[in-house]
Amino acid sequence: MRKNAGKGFVTNTKYTEKKWKLYINRLLGLFFIFVICFTGVILGNERSRAQLPNDISTEILEIAEVFQKEKINIQEWKLYGRKNVYKIRDLVAFQKEVNRLKQNMGHLSWNVMEEEDQWKAVGTYYNDLLKQEETLQLITTHTNTSTTSYVLYEITGYGWEKPVATEIINNFHSNLTNISHEDFEIFSCMTGDFSDKIDGDLQNTTNILLDAFSAQKVEEIQEDTFVSVSAYTDAWNNVLPTHQGKMNLQIGLRTQGMGDKTTVIVGTPIITVEY
Template sequence: AREEVKAVTDQKTFYSQAKSIKSNFRGFKWEVKRERDLWKAIGTRKSKDVNEVILLTYAIDEHSNAYISYHVTGQGLKEKNMTHFQNVFQTNYEKIFLSEPIIFSCATGEINDKMESVLSVEIQDLLRAFNAKPVESLVEESFTSVSAYTGLWKEALQTKKQEMNLQIALRKTRMGGQTTIVVGTPIITSEY
């Protein structure tokens, strides 16, 4: 989840906001650093089932935008530990955000492929599963990416052609090996 932080307008207000967030999330390990024209306050916490990152960024440029984001990841999540995962997310979500931030969701997985046409077959299966219509696509020998639109979600981004709110990417790692699948909504932000 991510939202703009309008209260951060310079380095002083960035440090003030970072200090406030750090005091509200003492169970996180914090680091503040600068990478060229980008200031970052990064808080991380790892547990058995869930990894969390709170990130406050301030870009020193003509726009001087600041954002706060909250990333929650887990592997092999089963139905029995989804309640714990949801509780962790909801509790921190309500403490971090002031309004309704943009929420990005992403699922990553792998399949063993024995078929040569696995990329196009899997893409079509996923599009049907999400009741989505393709908007744009990129097809290469070992990589396929499709931007699509589904009516399952309210949020969408405008492309040159039309709205999209789902991205699906498949990458075949080697002959007879694994195929990595990434599904993101509204977009895949950093996984590929």
């Protein structure tokens, strides 16, 4: 009887050990699954933070954040890249540069105009999926003694969805590289509106926006239905000199009267649309 009891005890002990080993293996398996999933989430978050490379300008994103914070409806926004072209001295050189741009920006539809005092090539494209417009211009003005040439690349987005905007911004900078490996002057501009004034009159609204951009006023034009302010903020590096000091931010507000919508335009370093 005791021998059988001893065998039963050993058998139960081995059974218990097997159960514990199985239980521990399951726990380890769950632990490793958790680690893999957690790592994936972390990496995913890092990728979303790094959607824009470090060398890409993010001013338009910051302007959009201010518009959304102040409940300004975003209508459209633009990015411009501009650079001088010094190698064009005659029509042959102009045509050669046009052919190079056509090759590097093959998705654009082109129109070339060769007039007496100006040569101009314009490439355009509309991306229906992203609701994005592109325009690339090569312009040469010439006299008997000199020529001046520059490239202007413009991209326009409508409304605001951040994932779409991020893709458009990446496309913009990628296309700048296709156009030229030299540096461009970058301009950012956003247009929106709101039905009610944020707080009081146009001047108060302007001050709220200046505070939102941590900007100091440099110059101002003020009328009853229109305010235009040039300002400077330490947040952005692109700076232009003025008689009153350096600036890198412009804010324009216009209203048609009581109860009408107020149009807001913000640009850096300057506003690049008519207002």
